[in-house]
Amino acid sequence: MKTPTRPEQGSDHPAIRHVNEAAFESGEAANLIATLRAEGHVLLSLVAESEGQIVGHILFSRMWVDTAKGRVPAVALAPLAVLPTYQRQGIGNRLVRNGLDRLRGLDERIVIVVGHPDYYPRFGFSSATAYGIEGPFSDEAFMALELVPGALAGIRGRVSYPPPFRIE
Numbered sequence: 001m002k003t004p005t006r007p008e009q010g011s012d013h014p015a016i017r018h019v020n021e022a023a024f025e026s027g028e029a030a031n032l033i034a035t036l037r038a039e040g041h042v043l044l045s046l047v048a049e050s051e052g053q054i055v056g057h058i059l060f061s062r063m064w065v066d067t068a069k070g071r072v073p074a075v076a077l078a079p080l081a082v083l084p085t086y087q088r089q090g091i092g093n094r095l096v097r098n099g100l101d102r103l104r105g106l107d108e109r110i111v112i113v114v115g116h117p118d119y120y121p122r123f124g125f126s127s128a129t130a131y132g133i134e135g136p137f138s139d140e141a142f143m144a145l146e147l148v149p150g151a152l153a154g155i156r157g158r159v160s161y162p163p164p165f166r167i168e
């Protein structure tokens with residue numbers, strides 16, 4: 001069945017919390033989303049709907065790569081969540097792909113994710129470390145994507161996340 005995606009509206013917030021709590025079996029991701037929203041770090045928040053119910057959600061926030069020549073803007077993909085009973089039906093896939101398309105439309109160039117190394121390469125993500133991007137994560141899970149070919153050429157430095165992520 002088709003599961004369209006669209007930007008979140010204010011009235012979606014409780015449903016987004018529910019999807020994240022169910023997918024992660026914890027309130028941590030839902031609390032992070034609320035804080036990122038409240039502090040103005042969110043660039044894009046998409047929901048997936050099935051028969052009027054929100055069954056998936058993805059969030060993109062502003063982050064930076066600190067280089068010797070200054071800060072380069074990038075986008076953090078986190079979190080991504082699909083209700084357990086709706087997983088493995090391509091909903092996560094659609095949220096990521098639609099999100100990346102919309103980010104291109106916003107003239108964003110670089111996306112960083114820390115996630116399952118078996119999942120994100122299908123969207124074009126590959127080792128951030130291999131690009132010369134540093135962060136406090138294991139090599140495998142720490143991935144980057146160029147939304148524009150060559151966007152990471154010559155960019156070397158350390159990632160800087162918005163404070164609510166508590167990543168130093």
Ligand SMILES: CC(C)(COP(=O)(O)OP(=O)(O)OC[C@H]1O[C@@H](n2cnc3c(N)ncnc32)[C@H](O)[C@@H]1OP(=O)(O)O)[C@@H](O)C(=O)NCCC(=O)NCCS
Binds near residue numbers: 080086094
């Ligand atoms: C990860 C998640 C968002 C995927 O959503 P989904 O709608 O089930 O994904 P899709 O249907 O588009 O894709 C299914 C693929 O994801 C893979 N996948 C799902 N969960 C995975 C996991 N934990 N690790 C690795 N791969 C995973 C499946 O293997 C499947 O791949 P296949 O089609 O090659 O078998 C969803 O499983 C989820 O909400 N998980 C709990 C929260 C989470 O871990 N979020 C991601 C944080 S990086």
